[in-house]
């Protein structure tokens with residue numbers, strides 16, 4: 185099944201809704217039955233039958249089919265944020281006394297979750313440098329239940345050798361969960377490399393227009409059913425039909441946007457690399473990146489996120505540079521149509537826990553759908569004043 189077939193056609197039963205090419209938003213939370221028998225039959229499989237919309241809503245169900253197929257999984261759950269997807273997937277697979285291995289510098293809410301909420305319930309976490317698979321092996325304990333991957337990570341883009349980690353995990357009966365938000369299912373398919381569960385912040389590339397918060401869990405039928413029947417229901421992680429429809433709309437251009445963003449990013453980075461005021465670039469597909477071969481092995485392309493360090497003496501110079509940018513919005517998040525800049529020094533001044541380990545001169549960019557020439561002109565002007 186190719187990607188355009190999935191995003192344009194799969195899961196849409198148009199004969200059931202007047203041949204509409206854009207699927208209906210079925211806002212009903214309740215679905216009525218003809219008989220007690222029919223109701224009973226449907227309630228035996230709430231994952232696949234519309235009974236109440238915090239379970240299976242028909243508009244959301246179309247989205248589930250498309251997302252699962254795009255990522256190479258059997259089924260998917262759509263949740264109200266990427267963070268909800270992460271907590272739901274993790275909690276569904278741990279018990280009191282278990283141990284988790286997680287890569288260094290995961291998404292900050294993932295770390296907060298492991299160090300706070302989850303720790304309170306007697307589950308401990310070891311953080312490791314995921315660049316070397318031997319570090320996973322060393323960290324395994326008899327009670328290790330989960331390995332949490334994020335490849336690449338979203339500030340400095342460290343990667344893990346997915347195949348090698350999966351092999352180790354399977355040999356030790358450990359479940360793997362991977363945050364694949366950076367590459368999106370368009371550029372990386374960890375389930376095909378054996379990862380058990382992938383999660384995405386759909387808020388980022390999948391939605392792509394900076395107007396939707398949503399998350400996804402994709403996996404085999406076995407894991408999806410388990411998660412659906414337990415934490416998905418008890419936490420109430422579902423999204424509305426309206427939100428699902430926006431995501432379906434976004435999916436139509438998903439591959440197009442990703443490829444365009446990737447190409448724009450290559451152009452901007454090629455220019456930045458030669459600039460005398462740029463000290464270092466953090467980007468998975470940079471040929472000088474020590475993990476360049478790994479990036480090429482497991483991702484088809486890089487997305488629009490990268491970071492850099494400038495040749496500056498202090499954070500004030502970083503601030504002057506960032507304040508001078510005009511086409512780039514100064515903002516958090518990423519993955520939308522707009523191009524963004526996020527200097528880590530924003531948080532360093534207040535000793536924000538998330539930022540302490542990053543140096544003051546680190547600046548993250550998210551390239552959107554702007555013309556690369558406009559972005560380069562903006563960077564050129566801002567660099568000239570420092």
Ligand SMILES: *Cc1c(COP(=O)(O)O)cnc(C)c1O
Pocket residue numbers: 265266267268291293338363365366384385386387388397398399
């Ligand atoms: C933003 C983000 C999340 C969380 O997603 P939300 O939809 O904002 O809750 C998870 N992982 C990564 C890598 C992210 O960048």
